[in-house]
Amino acid sequence: MWYNGFLDLSAWQVLAVTLLMTHVTIVSVTVYLHRYSAHRSLELHPALKHFFRFWLWMTTGQNTREWTAIHRKHHAKCETVDDPHSPVIKGLSTVLRKGAELYRAEAENSETLRIYGKNCPEDWIERNVYSRVPLGGIAIMAVIDLVLFGALGITVWAVQMMWIPVWAAGVINGLGHAVGYRNFECRDAATNLVPWGILIGGEELHNNHHTYPNSAKLSVRKWEFDMGWAWIQVFSFFRLAKVQRVAPIAHRVSGKGYLDMDTAMAILNNRFQIMAQYRRAVIAPLVKLELAKADASVRAKFHRAKRLLSRETSLLDERHHARIQVMLEQSQALKVIYEKRLALQHIWVKTSSNGHDMLEAMKVWVHEAEQSGIQSLRDFAEHLKTYSLRPAGAL
Numbered sequence: 001m002w003y004n005g006f007l008d009l010s011a012w013q014v015l016a017v018t019l020l021m022t023h024v025t026i027v028s029v030t031v032y033l034h035r036y037s038a039h040r041s042l043e044l045h046p047a048l049k050h051f052f053r054f055w056l057w058m059t060t061g062q063n064t065r066e067w068t069a070i071h072r073k074h075h076a077k078c079e080t081v082d083d084p085h086s087p088v089i090k091g092l093s094t095v096l097r098k099g100a101e102l103y104r105a106e107a108e109n110s111e112t113l114r115i116y117g118k119n120c121p122e123d124w125i126e127r128n129v130y131s132r133v134p135l136g137g138i139a140i141m142a143v144i145d146l147v148l149f150g151a152l153g154i155t156v157w158a159v160q161m162m163w164i165p166v167w168a169a170g171v172i173n174g175l176g177h178a179v180g181y182r183n184f185e186c187r188d189a190a191t192n193l194v195p196w197g198i199l200i201g202g203e204e205l206h207n208n209h210h211t212y213p214n215s216a217k218l219s220v221r222k223w224e225f226d227m228g229w230a231w232i233q234v235f236s237f238f239r240l241a242k243v244q245r246v247a248p249i250a251h252r253v254s255g256k257g258y259l260d261m262d263t264a265m266a267i268l269n270n271r272f273q274i275m276a277q278y279r280r281a282v283i284a285p286l287v288k289l290e291l292a293k294a295d296a297s298v299r300a301k302f303h304r305a306k307r308l309l310s311r312e313t314s315l316l317d318e319r320h321h322a323r324i325q326v327m328l329e330q331s332q333a334l335k336v337i338y339e340k341r342l343a344l345q346h347i348w349v350k351t352s353s354n355g356h357d358m359l360e361a362m363k364v365w366v367h368e369a370e371q372s373g374i375q376s377l378r379d380f381a382e383h384l385k386t387y388s389l390r391p392a393g394a395l
Helices: 011-038 046-059 064-076 092-107 110-116 124-130 136-149 152-177 206-211 227-237 261-269 271-293 296-302 305-310 318-330 332-351 355-370 375-385
Strands: 042-044 241-243
Touching: 011 042, 011 046, 011 064, 011 152, 011 227, 042 046, 046 124, 046 136, 046 152, 064 092, 064 110, 092 110, 092 152, 136 152, 152 206, 227 241, 261 271, 261 355, 261 375, 271 296, 271 305, 271 332, 271 375, 296 318, 305 318, 305 332, 318 332, 332 355, 332 375, 355 375
Parallel strands: none
Antiparallel strands: 042 241
């Protein structure tokens, strides 16, 4: 019957097909628009690029140049008034409810497209079809859904149209800068969200991405799952994709007990991993130790101490600074490790352009850490000496 459409599927079968089609859409966004077009972290076969462009035209009406430019501007102006969709600036509720509207408003900004939209498709089909008739594909998809699924096709089409605005414009751009966990203290509020890997294609690992924006792989911890990376591996196997960049690998040489230029450069390249290690190996155990020693009247002041003492300082407000100051007044050891953490980051900011200056500054930092009398800090100083730009077998 026409009511059930050409395929005459059951409701559960229609649901399965709908999820499959939305999955193709999210793969098109994360692999093609995001990792390829915006960041060039991989190269794609021309046939695959054309397929993704066609599918996005049919299911989202998104323009490659507009999406790319807006995303690049988001990274360049993150958490400032010029960020197209920062919940820190515009409010989480606004980004969740009006994420798609914020995208469309920024797409009208010709300066955004001119500055950030370089190296995007400008071929005949882009000029005469995708850009000229941006809603044409959506209309065609509506007809196809009606023909294939009958009356349920309207629902299928509606889900397809809502998928990216809800998950990408709302959840990733909104919740991905407001709630969740942080592996790395990058300079913006990006967080990782779980467990939406299949639905969002790995984009929920937003903190990882903002730390290493040019990496084709978004997962960094063993238990994190990047669906987009899984597809990239499949495409690479069939020679449809070639990975250009991933996050740096932190090499360590067991038994190495000295700092050299190779170590200094390795520490600079892996600074975000190293600061995450500092949080786990130095801050966390000392906070636990101080909590065990503190009486009940003081213990409440150490609530969320580990998080605050390792938080990127640009993301702290006056209330946070006040709480940190109270904690540091209660513990000389916490004061030392907090100041040493800031000093370590200061080395990278001030000396990264001069390897020799950075090496000398690192030697001073390590010597002071070894003389601090704090065992976890001394162990971390020894840990730093083992870093290398090359794996042990290459030395």
